[in-house]
Amino acid sequence: MMSNDPVTMVAALLAVMGVAMVIWLLIAAGLRECAASCLCLAGANALQALALVVRWLPESQWRTPGLIADVLLLGAFAMLHLSVPLMDDKPTRWPLLASALALLAALLTQLPTGPHHAAHHLVVNGAGGLFCFFAARNTVRLLRDRELRPALSRIFGLPFLVIGGLLLVRPLATLWMPDVPASLDTRGAFNIAWLWAALVMTLTVNGTLAFLLMLKLVLQIRRLTLRDPLTDALNRRAMAEAMAAEHQRVRRGHTYAVVLLDMDRFKQLNDTLGHAAGDEALKTLVEVLRPCLREVDLLGRLGGEEFCALLPYTGVAGAALVAERMRQLLETTDFRWQGRSWPLSASFGITESAPSDEDPTEVLRRADEALYRAKAQGRNLVQAVEAIDQPAQPPRPQSASGQGDPVAS
Known part of the structure; x- marks a missing residue:
C-alpha cells in the first residue's frame, strides 16, 4: 500500500540514502582503484540526507537552516557529477567545481529564501539538475568507451536525466501552479508523487552507478586474461583468437599479413645488465613499435622476446614497409639502463x-621461417616468405643498416 504521508516518505528517503552511503564506504574500503569514486558517491548520499534533515530544522532570523540545506544539496549533486569520471580514472576539475559552488552559495545569500520564493529554488534546483545532466552525459560516454551499444548507453544515463528533471519540475510547478505545495512536509498528491519518484530514482541512480563499477571490474578482469602483464601487448591466447577470426575472412577475399619479430641478443642483454633491464627493454620495444601500427592492427607477445603483429587487409608489400619502419625505429632507439647504453x-x-x-x-609457420632466415643472415633484417599461390610482390624497401637487402623472399 502506497504511503500518503510525506514525513514517512522523507524518512524512507533518509533510510535509502543512509544504507547507500554505508555500502559505498564499504566498497571504497575494499577497492583501492575505485576508492575516490566510491567516496564521492558515499558523500553524495550523505549530503543529500543531511540536507533533508537540516531543512526540517526551524528557521531563524538568519535563515541559516534553509541556506545550509541548499548548499549541502548542491554539494551532493556536484559529488554525484564527479563520481562518474573518477570511476573511469579520468581527470576531474575540482578547483572549477569548487569555485562554481562558492559562487552559487554567495548568490543564494542574496536571494530571499523560503518555500514560496521561486528564484531561490530555481537557482538551487537548476544547478542541481545541471550537475545531473552532466552525470548523464559522462555515463553515456563511459559506456560508449566500453563499446556498449549506444541505445544501452542512453538507457543507463536516463536515471540522471530523470533526477535532473525532478529537480526542475518542483520549482516550476510551484511557480506556475500556486496550489502546489512548495514545502516537502505538506500533504498533497503532487508532493507524494514527487517523493515516490525521488525515492525510486535514488535507488535507480545508486544501482546504475553500482553497475558501472561492476562493468569496470569485469572489463579489467577480461583485460588481464587477454593482455601480457609486462608489456600490455596482447598475450598468446588473444593473438590466436584474433588470427582465427581474421582467417575466417580469407575465404571471402580479404588478405592479412603477419609480422613476426624476435629481439636480437636478448639473452646477452639479460646476462650483462640483468633481468630487470631485459623487462624494461621489452616494454621499450612495444612502445617503439605501437606508433607503426594502425587502429585495426594488433600487437601481441607470443613469449619471451618474440612478438607478432597482425595486419588485416594487408599483403606482403605493406607488411614489408611496416616491418622496415619498425626495424629502423628500434635500431635508432637510445636504450639506457642505470647509466649504461645498449643497442x-x-x-x-x-x-x-x-x-x-x-x-x-x-x-605463422611461414612467418617463422622468414624470421629464421633473418636471424641466420646476420640479424636486424626483414625477411619474407610468400605463399605458393600468391603472385609475385613488388620490390621491397632497402635497409638503412648496411646489412644488405632487408626483405628477401
Missing part, C-alpha cells in the same frame, strides 16, 4: 595469408 634491434619475418591456408598456424 636494441630485432629480426623480422613477414608473410601474408593465402586461400590455401587451412588455419593461421600455416601463416
Whole structure:
C-alpha cells in the first residue's frame, strides 16, 4: 500500500540514502582503484540526507537552516557529477567545481529564501539538475568507451536525466501552479508523487552507478586474461583468437599479413645488465613499435622476446614497409639502463595469408621461417616468405643498416 504521508516518505528517503552511503564506504574500503569514486558517491548520499534533515530544522532570523540545506544539496549533486569520471580514472576539475559552488552559495545569500520564493529554488534546483545532466552525459560516454551499444548507453544515463528533471519540475510547478505545495512536509498528491519518484530514482541512480563499477571490474578482469602483464601487448591466447577470426575472412577475399619479430641478443642483454633491464627493454620495444601500427592492427607477445603483429587487409608489400619502419625505429632507439647504453634491434619475418591456408598456424609457420632466415643472415633484417599461390610482390624497401637487402623472399 502506497504511503500518503510525506514525513514517512522523507524518512524512507533518509533510510535509502543512509544504507547507500554505508555500502559505498564499504566498497571504497575494499577497492583501492575505485576508492575516490566510491567516496564521492558515499558523500553524495550523505549530503543529500543531511540536507533533508537540516531543512526540517526551524528557521531563524538568519535563515541559516534553509541556506545550509541548499548548499549541502548542491554539494551532493556536484559529488554525484564527479563520481562518474573518477570511476573511469579520468581527470576531474575540482578547483572549477569548487569555485562554481562558492559562487552559487554567495548568490543564494542574496536571494530571499523560503518555500514560496521561486528564484531561490530555481537557482538551487537548476544547478542541481545541471550537475545531473552532466552525470548523464559522462555515463553515456563511459559506456560508449566500453563499446556498449549506444541505445544501452542512453538507457543507463536516463536515471540522471530523470533526477535532473525532478529537480526542475518542483520549482516550476510551484511557480506556475500556486496550489502546489512548495514545502516537502505538506500533504498533497503532487508532493507524494514527487517523493515516490525521488525515492525510486535514488535507488535507480545508486544501482546504475553500482553497475558501472561492476562493468569496470569485469572489463579489467577480461583485460588481464587477454593482455601480457609486462608489456600490455596482447598475450598468446588473444593473438590466436584474433588470427582465427581474421582467417575466417580469407575465404571471402580479404588478405592479412603477419609480422613476426624476435629481439636480437636478448639473452646477452639479460646476462650483462640483468633481468630487470631485459623487462624494461621489452616494454621499450612495444612502445617503439605501437606508433607503426594502425587502429585495426594488433600487437601481441607470443613469449619471451618474440612478438607478432597482425595486419588485416594487408599483403606482403605493406607488411614489408611496416616491418622496415619498425626495424629502423628500434635500431635508432637510445636504450639506457642505470647509466649504461645498449643497442636494441630485432629480426623480422613477414608473410601474408593465402586461400590455401587451412588455419593461421600455416601463416605463422611461414612467418617463422622468414624470421629464421633473418636471424641466420646476420640479424636486424626483414625477411619474407610468400605463399605458393600468391603472385609475385613488388620490390621491397632497402635497409638503412648496411646489412644488405632487408626483405628477401
